[in-house]
Every structure is written in C-alpha cells, then in structure tokens.
Amino acid sequence: MSGRLIGQAEVIALATDGSSYTDGAVQEAIFLAQTCGAKIVVLNVIPIDSESMMGAYTFSAGMSEEIKSHLDNVSKMAKDHGIECDVVFEESFQPDKSIVELARQHKADILIMGRHGRRGLLKLLVGSMTAKVIGHGFPRVLVVPKDFTLGGERILVAVDGSVASDMAAEEAIDMGMHCSNLKEIYVLSVTSSEEGLDQAKELTEAICKKGQGKAQQVAFHPLAVVGKHAPEIIAAQALENKVDMILVGGHGKGLSKLLMGHVTEKVIGKAHCAVLVLEKKEGE
Structure with a gap:
C-alpha cells in the first residue's frame, strides 16, 4: 500500500459478493476511479465452510452464473467509463483475511465494500465481518450503504488526538x-465529560485552522460535543449536517479513547x- 491519499488513488480494490447490497460500493468505486484516473481490482471471495465442504462447493457452483453476470456487469460499467478493471475470483476459508491480502497484493490505495452482504461474506451492519476486515489493519476501508450515492460536497471527520484520527484529519x-x-x-470531537470540552475544542479548531490554510475554498466547521455515546453522536452530527462521508480512525487511543474498533x-x-x-500503517 502506497502513501497516496484517497484523492490521489491509483488502484482501487472493490470487494463484492454479487448481491444488491454492494451496489453502492460498485457505484462509488466507478465514481472514484473516474475522478482519480485509477484502476479497479474487483475482489470476489467465496467462503468455504470447513465443517461442510460439500455444502460450500455446492453453494459456489449454484451461484457461479449469478456471480459471473454481476462481475461482467461491473467490468462493463468500468469499460464504458474508460476505466481499467481486473477481476479476481477466489475461494477461501477466511474471506475477510483473503480480501485484505488480495487488496495488499494488488497495491490498492483504498478498499471499498458494501455495508450489507450475503451470508458468510460481507455481512456488514454491526456484525463480525466489519470488525474482522477492518481489524486486519488495511489503511483505508470505505464502507458504502446499499443505495447511497456520494455527492462529495460535505464530509465529517471524527477526531480524538490519536494517530489514527490524525490520519483521518490529514x-x-x-x-x-x-x-x-x-x-x-x-x-468533530466527542468528549465524555465537561472537563475534556476545552481540549476537544482546541483540537477541532487547530485542525480547522490548518485545513483552512491549505484548502481556502472549503469551509471548515469545528464541533466539540460532550456525550458518552460517541457512535450515536457521530452519526447524528453527520445526518444533521447532511454529510456524504464520515472519516474515522480505526483504533484510536487518544483524547478520550472513544474511537476504538468497536x-x-x-x-x-x-x-x-x-x-x-x-x-x-504497519510499523508506525
């Protein structure tokens, strides 16, 4: 994985299981690839059930035509937009690990996934697969809801002073x-008590000042909120301000230890x- 940021991406990994729940991820991969002039590597990883090998292979065989049609459609969409596209198909006992390994092998700058998915592969609501894929530490994972289309006009970055959240701010x-x-x-910085509010304000204002100096055409808004339920606050602020994307660190350990994996x-x-x-990234 290179040091390129999302706006300079050259290779985009798209993990799809062929279900309609990955439609938003497919659309975003096409949009981002077109914007950046990037290549798309489509990753279709089929889970193998170690306790029922026959059942797993029967599942794969039964879905092969549907999956093939889906992958052909993604390839055609990419081609119609002038985007280079490779398709990788693999069966795996650990699909989450294989997805990340394949993204790394192809030197992807970002891994895009749908938020929901077929049983056993991309069950991404608040289920185990989300934690597993993100837990493997791939530097950038973009999770896109089924019917969501990114407009790209407003984003929210959640910060807590940790290395991961500093990366999100950058x-x-x-x-x-x-x-x-x-x-x-x-x-946005969420602090669990009033005592941490001043520090949260200083953090958000410093990032906004830095950002305003580098991107003068963009309006930066510092938000410091006291609350014990960070996920709800982050989601509510995103909805209230009509943002298209939330940027968050994966395993923060800073200001109030709020941006942890869970x-x-x-x-x-x-x-x-x-x-x-x-x-x-590893080694940092």
Missing part, C-alpha cells in the same frame, strides 16, 4: 485540496452515509 484536508466539488468539512464498527452500522476508516 485525509480530510487532502480531500479539501484535491476534490473540486467538496464545499464543507466538519471536524466504536468505529457501530458508527458504520448507524451512519446514513459512507464511512471511511483510516488505520495507521
């Missing part, structure tokens, strides 16, 4: 610099919009 500022249709960036997972499940999860 990503948001970079998007402000490179995405011509982005108009507003909301920088919080990120809950944000994905509760958000009305797409969620971009940023994880620090």
Whole structure:
C-alpha cells in the first residue's frame, strides 16, 4: 500500500459478493476511479465452510452464473467509463483475511465494500465481518450503504488526538485540496465529560485552522460535543449536517479513547452515509 491519499488513488480494490447490497460500493468505486484516473481490482471471495465442504462447493457452483453476470456487469460499467478493471475470483476459508491480502497484493490505495452482504461474506451492519476486515489493519476501508450515492460536497471527520484520527484529519484536508466539488468539512470531537470540552475544542479548531490554510475554498466547521455515546453522536452530527462521508480512525487511543474498533464498527452500522476508516500503517 502506497502513501497516496484517497484523492490521489491509483488502484482501487472493490470487494463484492454479487448481491444488491454492494451496489453502492460498485457505484462509488466507478465514481472514484473516474475522478482519480485509477484502476479497479474487483475482489470476489467465496467462503468455504470447513465443517461442510460439500455444502460450500455446492453453494459456489449454484451461484457461479449469478456471480459471473454481476462481475461482467461491473467490468462493463468500468469499460464504458474508460476505466481499467481486473477481476479476481477466489475461494477461501477466511474471506475477510483473503480480501485484505488480495487488496495488499494488488497495491490498492483504498478498499471499498458494501455495508450489507450475503451470508458468510460481507455481512456488514454491526456484525463480525466489519470488525474482522477492518481489524486486519488495511489503511483505508470505505464502507458504502446499499443505495447511497456520494455527492462529495460535505464530509465529517471524527477526531480524538490519536494517530489514527490524525490520519483521518490529514485525509480530510487532502480531500479539501484535491476534490473540486467538496464545499464543507466538519471536524468533530466527542468528549465524555465537561472537563475534556476545552481540549476537544482546541483540537477541532487547530485542525480547522490548518485545513483552512491549505484548502481556502472549503469551509471548515469545528464541533466539540460532550456525550458518552460517541457512535450515536457521530452519526447524528453527520445526518444533521447532511454529510456524504464520515472519516474515522480505526483504533484510536487518544483524547478520550472513544474511537476504538468497536466504536468505529457501530458508527458504520448507524451512519446514513459512507464511512471511511483510516488505520495507521504497519510499523508506525
């Protein structure tokens, strides 16, 4: 995985199981690839049931025509938009691990997934697969709801002073610099007590000041909120401000230890919009 930010992506990995729940992810992959001039690598990983090998292979065989048709449609969409597209099909005992490994092998800058999915592969509401895929530490995972289309005018970045949230803030500022249709960036810090409110305000205001200096055409809004239920607050602020995407660190350990993996997972499940999860690279 390169050091390129999302606005400079060259390779986009799209994980799809062939179900309609990944339609939003497919559309976003096409849009982002067209915007960045990037290549798409479509990853179709079929789970093998170790306790019932025959049942797993029967499942795969039975779905092969449907999946083939889906993958052909994705390839055609890419071609019609002038996008280079490769398709990778694989069976795996650990589909979550295989998805991440394949994304790394193809040097993807971002991994895009649907929020829901077929049993055993992309069950991404607040289920185990979300935590598993994100838990493997791929630097950028974009989770897109089924029928959601990114307009790209407003984004919200959740910060807590951790390395992962610093990366999310950097990503948001970079998007402000490179995405011509982005108009507003909301920088949100949730603190569990009144005692931490001043620090939260300082954090959000500092990020907004830095961002405004680099992306003057974008309006930055600092938001500091006191509350014990960070996922609900983050999702509510995103909805209230009509944002298209939430940027959040995967395993933050900063200001109030709110942006941990389970919080990120809950944000994905509760958000009305797409969620971009940023994880620090290995060795950092």
